Amino acid sequence: MKVYDAASIRNVALVGHLGAGKTQLVSAMLFDAGMVNRFGKVDEGTTVTDYDDEEVARKHTLAASLAFAEWNKTKINLIDTPGFANFLSDARAALRVADAGLVVVDAVAGVEVQTEKVWAAAEELGLPRLIALNRVDRERASLDRSLRSLREACSRTIIPIQLPLGEERAFSGVIDLVAMKAYTYQSDGSGKFTEGNIPADRAEEAAAAREALVEMVAEADERLMEKFFEAGTLTQDELVAGLRGAVLASKLFPLVVTSATLNIGVPHLLDAIVGFLPAASERPVRVLDAKTGEDALKPVTDEGPYAAFVWKTIADPFAGRISMFRVCLGSIKADQTVHNATRDTSERLGSVFLLQGKTQTAVPEIKAGDLGAVAKLKDTLTNDTLADRSAAIRFRPMSFPEPVLSYAIEPKTRGDEDKISSSMHRLEEEDPTIGYGREAQTKELLLSGQGQLHIEVTVAKLKRRFGVEVTLKPPRIPYRETITQAAEAHGRHKKQTGGHGQFGDCKIKLEPLVRGSDFEFVDDIFGGSIPRNFVPAVEKGIQDARLRGYLAGFPVVDFRATVFDGSFHPVDSNELSFKLAGSLAFKDGMSRAHPTILEPVMNVEVYAPSDFAGDLMGDLNSRRGRISGMDTRGTTTVIKAQVPMAEMLTYEQHLTSATGARGSYHMEYSHYDEVPAHLQAKIIAASKAEREGVEVEEV
Ligand SMILES: Nc1nc2c(ncn2[C@@H]2O[C@H](COP(=O)(O)OP(=O)(O)OP(=O)(O)O)[C@@H](O)[C@H]2O)c(=O)[nH]1
Numbered sequence: 102m103k104v105y106d107a108a109s110i111r112n113v114a115l116v117g118h119l120g121a122g123k124t125q126l127v128s129a130m131l132f133d134a135g136m137v138n139r140f141g142k143v144d145e146g147t148t149v150t151d152y153d154d155e156e157v158a159r160k161h162t163l164a165a166s167l168a169f170a171e172w173n174k175t176k177i178n179l180i181d182t183p184g185f186a187n188f189l190s191d192a193r194a195a196l197r198v199a200d201a202g203l204v205v206v207d208a209v210a211g212v213e214v215q216t217e218k219v220w221a222a223a224e225e226l227g228l229p230r231l232i233a234l235n236r237v238d239r240e241r242a243s244l245d246r247s248l249r250s251l252r253e254a255c256s257r258t259i260i261p262i263q264l265p266l267g268e269e270r271a272f273s274g275v276i277d278l279v280a281m282k283a284y285t286y287q288s289d290g291s292g293k294f295t296e297g298n299i300p301a302d303r304a305e306e307a308a309a310a311r312e313a314l315v316e317m318v319a320e321a322d323e324r325l326m327e328k329f330f331e332a333g334t335l336t337q338d339e340l341v342a343g344l345r346g347a348v349l350a351s352k353l354f355p356l357v358v359t360s361a362t363l364n365i366g367v368p369h370l371l372d373a374i375v376g377f378l379p380a381a382s383e384r385p386v387r388v389l390d391a392k393t394g395e396d397a398l399k400p401v402t403d404e405g406p407y408a409a410f411v412w413k414t415i416a417d418p419f420a421g422r423i424s425m426f427r428v429c430l431g432s433i434k435a436d437q438t439v440h441n442a443t444r445d446t447s448e449r450l451g452s453v454f455l456l457q458g459k460t461q462t463a464v465p466e467i468k469a470g471d472l473g474a475v476a477k478l479k480d481t482l483t484n485d486t487l488a489d490r491s492a493a494i495r496f497r498p499m500s501f502p503e504p505v506l507s508y509a510i511e512p513k514t515r516g517d518e519d520k521i522s523s524s525m526h527r528l529e530e531e532d533p534t535i536g537y538g539r540e541a542q543t544k545e546l547l548l549s550g551q552g553q554l555h556i557e558v559t560v561a562k563l564k565r566r567f568g569v570e571v572t573l574k575p576p577r578i579p580y581r582e583t584i585t586q587a588a589e590a591h592g593r594h595k596k597q598t599g600g601h602g603q604f605g606d607c608k609i610k611l612e613p614l615v616r617g618s619d620f621e622f623v624d625d626i627f628g629g630s631i632p633r634n635f636v637p638a639v640e641k642g643i644q645d646a647r648l649r650g651y652l653a654g655f656p657v658v659d660f661r662a663t664v665f666d667g668s669f670h671p672v673d674s675n676e677l678s679f680k681l682a683g684s685l686a687f688k689d690g691m692s693r694a695h696p697t698i699l700e701p702v703m704n705v706e707v708y709a710p711s712d713f714a715g716d717l718m719g720d721l722n723s724r725r726g727r728i729s730g731m732d733t734r735g736t737t738t739v740i741k742a743q744v745p746m747a748e749m750l751t752y753e754q755h756l757t758s759a760t761g762a763r764g765s766y767h768m769e770y771s772h773y774d775e776v777p778a779h780l781q782a783k784i785i786a787a788s789k790a791e792r793e794g795v796e797v798e799e800v
């Protein structure tokens with residue numbers, strides 16, 4: 102394997118909506134470039150990049166993976182990413198280490214929800230983008246319609262550099278608007294084609310489309326604009342160089358047409374990647390100066406000190422931890438000792454390798470601009486910088502979304518708790534968007550993630566990779582209790598047995614406080630009705646009792662307890678007695694302070710094609726949601742609402758089936774609010790039954 106330098110490397114992240122054909126397209130590119138002997142198919146579970154058992158089983162990409170194709174003396178690194186909303190952070194991570202995005206769009210559906218999200222993510226990074234309009238062989242595929250939706254939702258300056266030859270099932274090749282030739286592909290999936298003239302009946306259309314392309318290219322560059330006005334057109338060289346320049350400046354986004362399953366247009370896509378997308382050497386790398394903390398841009402060169410960014414970690418039960426990195430400066434060599442600049446530790450590298458899916462090819466060296474991997478680093482994790490001390494730089498870490506949904510997990514085999522936690526620890530290294538831990542209030546082990554599917558996939562990984570089986574249960578809702586009125590109360594503990602008796606007596610006042618203020622204790626004893634040293638015992642008694650709950654065993658919050666009077670016995674009073682008196686007074690007070698139950702309410706944002714907005718709002722209303730806003734972005738509607746957590750446990754399934762998986766949502770904790778009176782009795786009954794160990798139907 103040749104060692105490539107940055108000028109002959111293209112780093113491309115394939116991003117797009119679920120099922121647009123990203124993985125199939127990578128598979129076709131690898132086949133056409135002769136990297137594999139067999140044309141792998143998603144539908145047969147034989148692609149290079151969907152290698153994980155879960156991916157094969159589900160026929161969807163669940164994590165970013167890496168492949169490369171050598172084409173025209175250039176190494177094209179291809180990062181295949183998931184289209185599922187639950188796994189979008191991997192698409193973001195891939196864009197972060199790529200120099201360009203290949204946005205794959207289904208020619209039947211046009212722009213979809215995730216298309217807009219990945220477009221925006223690439224935009225934020227200022228990445229050049231190429232669009233592959235894929236599945237052009239399908240019924241109702243349309244370049245015109247897709248282009249309209251792309252221009253409306255993504256950018257006005259998306260411009261076809263090809264037209265499809267033949268429609269729908271008759272799709273057989275491409276008309277290249279730069280070369281002004283027609284390329285007809287063999288129908289056997291071999292990716293072979295013949296060059297010919299543009300068919301006469303398409304000549305006019307092709308000429309108009311080329312004219313539009315020339316004008317767009319001219320408009321993107323003042324110098325070319327002048328030439329265009331003088332000569333009325335651009336020369337072939339000016340067009341090619343101008344187009345490349347405009348793409349690199351993210352001013353124009355060219356579009357090509359493909360069928361990934363029929364292997365049509367794919368070699369021309371590879372040509373477009375090499376011809377129009379930036380080489381790794383053409384995009385300076387953004388670094389953080391370790392001393393000043395300021396951003397700086399550095400040219401990508403393999404001269405000088407090394408610096409690499411770890412953008413992904415794989416938890417392999419056999420090979421251990423695999424760290425995937427981009428060399429940004431200098432070069433990384435096998436058996437080198439490197440400095441982890443994030444943790445200020447040193448790591449000894451073993452062999453460094455390139456990844457073709459899961460297949461590792463050891464190489465002596467990986468130069469700036471290239472993507473590689475290394476196994477078994479001691480304490481290097483995703484987001485870390487490996488850099489020579491003398492470089493004195495770091496890379497800005499990526500941020501990952503907080504989990505939106507939690508499930509309670511229990512081991513199927515007793516005693517597997519330790520195994521769960523060590524395996525989960527490793528999976529958390531692989532996937533920073535999951536969460537795992539014991540919930541303080543309910544004491545359950547919670548597995549949190551970006552959605553139902555994410556949690557299921559994590560559970561499946563636990564089983565397949567680490568042999569730990571768990572059951573998933575909807576989590577208990579961390580309800581709380583509070584009071585709605587002030588009340589005075591009395592608690593007296595008195596016991597007269599032989600010898601020392603016990604005596605504690607206190608009067609307290611309970612008052613509601615605003616939401617979120619938890620618990621306050623005030624000592625308002627004057628004149629020594631309770632000796633100083635016993636007041637903390639009263640507080641402790643109230644504290645213990647309020648955590649045990651009054652109505653349904655949930656902690657009581659948002660109130661103030663003031664102790665204002667009491668009495669004592671010079672011999673029999675002790676701390677324990679005053680603690681019990683405090684707790685009795687609390688219970689007495691609760692019985693008169695009109696207690697109620699609080700539930701967590703979530704801020705929810707739902708994204709879906711606008712056609713579904715009405716139905717989705719109706720559904721949120723039926724979940725006791727309060728719609729707080731609605732916004733249209735392109736063809737997507739964003740609905741904002743506040744909805745009780747208890748009503749959101751089943752939301753993802755609903756959203757998926759209601760929108761044909763085209764909707765997605767995000768949710769985070771907002772505040773606690775009172776549960777409506779008619780639902781309280783059920784919650785109380787369920788909690789009581791649970792504490793007594795009785796099975797009850799779901800609330
Ligand atoms: N007819 C047709 N089917 C295609 C084409 N490209 C992909 N498919 C099929 O579409 C389905 C999805 O393709 P994938 O390559 O898995 O799509 P993806 O974008 O990787 O999907 P995710 O990984 O889930 O985001 C598979 O059944 C493919 O066989 C195409 O050009 N034409």
Ligand SMILES: [Mg+2]
Pocket residue numbers: 123124125151161162181182183184
């Ligand atoms: Mg895929």
